[in-house]
Amino acid sequence: MNTTTTESESCALRAWAEGRMIFLELADGRIIGFPADRFRILKAASEEELKKVTVEVNGFALRWEELDEDLTVEGVVAGRFQLPLPEVAA
Template identity: 60%
Template sequence: MSSTTVNYSLKSEPVAIKAWVKDRTVFIELTDFRIISFPADRFKILRNATDEQLQKVELRLNGYALRWEELDEDITVKGILEGRFQLAI
């Protein structure tokens, strides 16, 4: 399992301090230590990614976004928490 961590400061928008993928589910830990998850298949590019590619998630923009460099995919933490997914379950 691969994970990424980031330093953070408390802001009004949600900020992730850690991100990882397990069994094609993306997990993020927020500054308030809640852990949020969603199926990778809720996003077009992630749905078509290999398990190895999914593992390469990184936190960007000081924890405001997730990034998969190899896939050229960015997803905001705020968008995840607001349920703004591209695809239905």
């Protein structure tokens, strides 16, 4: 079992928000993004509140202190979101 590869792939170097999207730069060089609206607390947050994201726990967690919200980087990378994608009108 090789946990080192999984851990380094799910380790964030930095995080930032642009509009309602949250972006992560991972240790392996990838940059991924996800819509804030896929999480209950983040969906209710303003864009200014979203910008206050910090990387915590040696790169394994995202934190919004003002919102008292924490997400694991591993969960985000794996696509484990609380809310479904919004339906698109046909």
